[in-house]
Amino acid sequence: MFPLQRYEKADSVQDAIRLLSDNPEAKVISGGTDVLIRLRDGKKAYNQLVDIHDLDELKICDITADGTIRIGAGISFSEVIASDIIEKHLPHLHKAAETVGGPQIRNIATIGGNICNGVTSADSASPLLASNARLIIQGPAGKREVALSEFYLGPGKVALDQNEILIAFTISKQDYSGYSGDYFKYAMREAMDIATIGCAAACLIDGNQLVDLRLAFGVAAPTPIRCKQAEEAACGEIINEALLTKIGDALAEDVNPRTSWRASREFRLHIIRELAERVIKNAIENAGGTLT
Ligand SMILES: Cc1cc2nc3c(=O)[nH]c(=O)nc-3n(C[C@H](O)[C@H](O)[C@H](O)COP(=O)(O)OP(=O)(O)OC[C@H]3O[C@@H](n4cnc5c(N)ncnc54)[C@H](O)[C@@H]3O)c2cc1C
Numbered sequence: 001m002f003p004l005q006r007y008e009k010a011d012s013v014q015d016a017i018r019l020l021s022d023n024p025e026a027k028v029i030s031g032g033t034d035v036l037i038r039l040r041d042g043k044k045a046y047n048q049l050v051d052i053h054d055l056d057e058l059k060i061c062d063i064t065a066d067g068t069i070r071i072g073a074g075i076s077f078s079e080v081i082a083s084d085i086i087e088k089h090l091p092h093l094h095k096a097a098e099t100v101g102g103p104q105i106r107n108i109a110t111i112g113g114n115i116c117n118g119v120t121s122a123d124s125a126s127p128l129l130a131s132n133a134r135l136i137i138q139g140p141a142g143k144r145e146v147a148l149s150e151f152y153l154g155p156g157k158v159a160l161d162q163n164e165i166l167i168a169f170t171i172s173k174q175d176y177s178g179y180s181g182d183y184f185k186y187a188m189r190e191a192m193d194i195a196t197i198g199c200a201a202a203c204l205i206d207g208n209q210l211v212d213l214r215l216a217f218g219v220a221a222p223t224p225i226r227c228k229q230a231e232e233a234a235c236g237e238i239i240n241e242a243l244l245t246k247i248g249d250a251l252a253e254d255v256n257p258r259t260s261w262r263a264s265r266e267f268r269l270h271i272i273r274e275l276a277e278r279v280i281k282n283a284i285e286n287a288g289g290t291l292t
Pocket residue numbers: 027028029030031032033034035036037052073074099100101102105108109110111112113114115116117121122123124160164165166167192193194195
């Protein structure tokens with residue numbers, strides 16, 4: 001039994017904001033794959049819920065007239081995988097979605113919940129970071145926008161008020177057009193498991209030049225991160241094996257993994273370097289480039 005004290009189903013985003021504002025103890029539940037586990041574990045913080053699951057306003061997945069991709073926060077990972085837009089323009093996010101849980105989890109777990117829970121192992125976080133995703137958030141005062149890179153405040157902490165709803169992620173055309181991408185999740189086993197390290201890369205190449213690299217990791221630090229030093233070392237350089245080594249060396253400045261029961265810090269540092277090389281190489285090859 002779940003020790004639920006109060007449950008209200010919102011019939012719109014506006015209604016959810018009203019219900020949350022009326023009850024400061026209430027929390028949002030979407031797919032519930034995180035919330036219900038916390039509730040079952042007896043976390044009182046989640047015993048009063050406002051349900052936003054299946055609201056049409058959160059289910060968009062389209063490209064606007066100016067080329068911006070919009071991904072609704074209420075899209076499940078199965079819907080992410082089924083989206084032609086995401087498969088074509090954000091292959092790293094598509095691949096990451098395929099690694100989440102098992103089929104039952106992917107059918108119910110939402111991409112919005114994956115980011116709002118604030119955990120560093122969230123598989124969608126690094127691909128969204130690599131594509132400079134922005135968040136559209138709605139609260140009592142209206143809508144606001146924030147970069148995903150500014151949304152994470154610390155482990156499990158995000159820049160979201162109790163009575164705000166994440167509506168959608170947006171990715172501008174300049175952040176995906178011409179970019180190829182890849183994602184790799186290293187986990188303790190191939191079956192359902194959360195990431196020991198997750199790595200996403202988005203690359204823009206011109207012939208044998210790496211014009212732009214965006215490299216992001218989950219579990220390489222207390223929150224998902226972009227790797228600025230590694231990116232700086234890569235941008236504008238000629239694509240070859242030596243460049244991968246240079247990027248790997250620069251990465252040491254960007255990451256700060258911890259030791260946990262899953263893996264030691266040292267093992268994670270080794271995997272981080274290995275994954276970066278593999279994911280960048282794949283992204284370059286997916287764009288038609290070759291490493292010399
Ligand atoms: C068996 C199992 C396997 C899993 N495997 C993986 C995995 O491989 N990779 C992975 O990344 N995760 C995994 N997870 C974790 C979980 O499934 C994901 O984090 C999922 O995406 C959460 O989405 P949800 O809709 O279920 O969120 P919920 O549980 O409904 O909510 C999560 C948090 O986000 C908040 N929230 C949700 N949506 C919104 C919104 N639109 N606006 C404001 N706040 C919101 C809630 O208040 C809550 O704090 C797994 C979970 C289980 C149970």
